Amino acid sequence: MTNYFNKDLFIIRYEKPFFLITLLIVAIIQFTINDAMRSLPIILMAFLFIVISYVIFSWVYEKIKTIRELKNEKLNSELSLLRSQINPHFFFNTLNNLYGLAIEKSEETPKTILKLSEMMRYTIYDGKKDNVNLEKEISFLKNYIDLHTIRHHNKLDLKFEINNKQPNLKIAPLLLINLLENAFKHGAEKLEKDAFIHINIASHSNILNFVIENNFDDTETSKGIGLENLKRRLQLLYPNSHDFNTSKHSNIFRAELSLYLNQ
Known part of the structure; x- marks a missing residue:
């Protein structure tokens, strides 16, 4: 194939690390702002928020990845048929x-x-x-x-x-x-x-x-x-x-x- 799917592959490869880095930055900013008020419940809630967000994003990510793979397989099959x-x-x-x-x-x-x-x-x-x-x-x-x-x-x-x-x-x-x-x-x-x-x-x-x-x-x-x-x-x-x-x-x-x- 040509570079037809390169853009999608780039997104699939780097979107998860990008999301995790974003979450980490948000968490650091939140902890810095609330430094004076930091307590165990707040830390646990923030950690729970990150874990839940990660689980939800991973599920969505896998669904999107599966859909894209099926789309690529369909296009490859169509090309084979045309040939x-x-x-x-x-x-x-x-x-x-x-x-x-x-x-x-x-x-x-x-x-x-x-x-x-x-x-x-x-x-x-x-x-x-x-x-x-x-x-x-x-x-x-x-x-x-x-x-x-x-x-x-x-x-x-x-x-x-x-x-x-x-x-x-x-x-x-x-x-x-x-x-x-x-x-x-x-x-x-x-x-x-x-x-x-x-x-x-x-x-x-x-x-x-x-x-x-x-x-x-x-x-x-x-x-x-x-x-x-x-x-x-x-x-x-x-x-x-x-x-x-x-x-x-x-x-x-x-x-x-x-x-x-x-x-």
């Missing part, structure tokens, strides 16, 4: 392409199987990690593009510009594939001619910018889970540290994602 939704959808399309190559007895079939193997390795092993190097995510996107363009009979204007000044920058795995898959699914694979996909990835000063633009079949009305999946993952993984915008103009779709990474 599991990516793989079946992605591999369904990929296996369809591979099946087509096999039917055609294409010489590209072994090459495609090898690339599919590399992508499966990435999704199965690296996909479970909290973060991966940006270079690995970019390589995954390149393999995905290569696999699709191998069998893409229609001419496709595809541009992939990379200006990665921080190759070791880490991001959540399988975060960018939704947008690329969306561009192929609703654009290049539907259009009979003049299809294009233009991609730009740039990183600097711990900021990652990803822009993808493609034309699409404006008669299509179906909506996939890809964009909603991505939006929810961004909310969970990068709250208050990302910008994600999409726009449509005529038959051109554009998506812009910026991640502000504290690494």
